[in-house]
Amino acid sequence: MATLDDTAHARLKLLEGKHLKRSITETRRGQDALVERGGQRLVSFSCNDYLGLSQHPAVVAASQKALVEYGAGAGASRLTGGNHPLYEALEGMLASLKKTKAACVFGSGYLANVGTIPALVDANDLILADKLVHACMLDGARLSGATVMRFAHNNVEHCKMLLEEQRADFQHCLILTETVFSMDGDRAPVAELVKLARKHDAWVLTDDAHGLGLIAGEGKEKPDIQMGTLSKAAGGYGGYVCASRQVIELLHSNARSLVFSTALPPTVVGAAIAALKVIREDKARCKKPLERARQFAELLNYPEPQSAIVPVVLGEPERALKASAMLEKNGYYVAAIRPPTVPPKSSRLRFAFSAVHTEAQVRQAAALLTKHGYA
Ligand SMILES: *Cc1c(COP(=O)(O)O)cnc(C)c1O
Numbered sequence: 001m002a003t004l005d006d007t008a009h010a011r012l013k014l015l016e017g018k019h020l021k022r023s024i025t026e027t028r029r030g031q032d033a034l035v036e037r038g039g040q041r042l043v044s045f046s047c048n049d050y051l052g053l054s055q056h057p058a059v060v061a062a063s064q065k066a067l068v069e070y071g072a073g074a075g076a077s078r079l080t081g082g083n084h085p086l087y088e089a090l091e092g093m094l095a096s097l098k099k100t101k102a103a104c105v106f107g108s109g110y111l112a113n114v115g116t117i118p119a120l121v122d123a124n125d126l127i128l129a130d131k132l133v134h135a136c137m138l139d140g141a142r143l144s145g146a147t148v149m150r151f152a153h154n155n156v157e158h159c160k161m162l163l164e165e166q167r168a169d170f171q172h173c174l175i176l177t178e179t180v181f182s183m184d185g186d187r188a189p190v191a192e193l194v195k196l197a198r199k200h201d202a203w204v205l206t207d208d209a210h211g212l213g214l215i216a217g218e219g220k221e222k223p224d225i226q227m228g229t230l231s232k233a234a235g236g237y238g239g240y241v242c243a244s245r246q247v248i249e250l251l252h253s254n255a256r257s258l259v260f261s262t263a264l265p266p267t268v269v270g271a272a273i274a275a276l277k278v279i280r281e282d283k284a285r286c287k288k289p290l291e292r293a294r295q296f297a298e299l300l301n302y303p304e305p306q307s308a309i310v311p312v313v314l315g316e317p318e319r320a321l322k323a324s325a326m327l328e329k330n331g332y333y334v335a336a337i338r339p340p341t342v343p344p345k346s347s348r349l350r351f352a353f354s355a356v357h358t359e360a361q362v363r364q365a366a367a368l369l370t371k372h373g374y375a
Contacts, residue, residue, distance in 0.1 A: 048232035
């Protein structure tokens with residue numbers, strides 16, 4: 001008979017053997033891109049705080065103000081406890097930013113996807129998901145009970161083929177993609193997918209977790225549902241969905257992760273409002289991460305990046321871990337990203353560039369990779 005601990009131990013050994021065991025290391029984040037890990041001060045390229053807003057004085061002050069005014073917690077779900085006035089302000093800003101009629105804030109980006117997708121489609125429906133969409137979209141897709149098929153990454157033709165072959169067998173069809181792919185930094189052909197969806201009576205949901213505040217929004221061909229997170233460039237926490245008024249109203253009743261989970265603390269909502277104001281007004285800050293990414297790519301002779309994310313793909317998990325350790329020895333923290341976060345044999349260092357990185361930091365990190373034969 002195997003006890004639970006024996007079973008856990010055996011599974012951990014298995015992961016360790018494949019260099020896939022993960023651990024959580026104490027890390028203190030300081031000003032700018034500095035972190036303290038294991039008694040060492042490092043410059044981090046593994047943070048999604050693209051605009052440095054988690055430390056921005058106006059954001060911190062707004063959070064403090066909300067704390068003093070409203071207390072530490074929300075007390076109940078938004079439906080049970082009532083809608084905090086700060087929520088209305090935040091949702092109004094999000095809807096205006098995404099040019100939709102309405103918006104709904106969730107506990108996190110993960111919760112937004114896990115709640116929204118099953119609220120819109122069910123076992124009679126078809127979901128077509130890009131091969132590389134984030135785990136939480138797939139979790140939402142699974143929870144919905146819909147038939148899930150994957151199309152090759154950013155391959156509109158493949159998506160079209162699946163629609164032509166499959167669409168007629170299902171009641172509704174939802175296409176899932178990201179605006180900026182989280183581990184590769186490339187962008188989806190959103191306008192083309194939306195056009196395709198219109199032709200085949202399908203809906204499109206885009207995940208803008210890595211685009212908000214960095215990449216201009218959608219043009220005329222707007223997806224039906226634009227979700228995203230307040231936990232990355234907005235510097236705080238929370239998720240959101242922007243859509244028509246009817247869709248948002250439906251989420252209020254049907255998105256289980258909204259209905260059955262406590263509202264965000266007022267501090268978090270207050271911080272998000274202040275962060276979106278900075279994003280609206282400080283255009284120079286919003287341009288910086290992409291500038292740094294371009295500089296890095298140029299130094300390594302990579303193609304021009306389309307976002308603030310540049311992966312250095314190294315293959316086996318062990319090689320990515322070694323490269324990460326080398327950088328750490330030299331004052332830089334870049335986490336090794338391994339399966340199942342990325343496909344097998346594509347373990348990598350994922351560089352996330354921020355408005356607070358300096359040109360010198362970017363140059364030195366690139367030089368270290370070149371010197372040690374990783375790029
Ligand atoms: C980080 C991320 C999420 C989850 O957002 P959280 O607010 O961190 O829960 C969802 N989708 C993508 C693509 C992400 O990168």
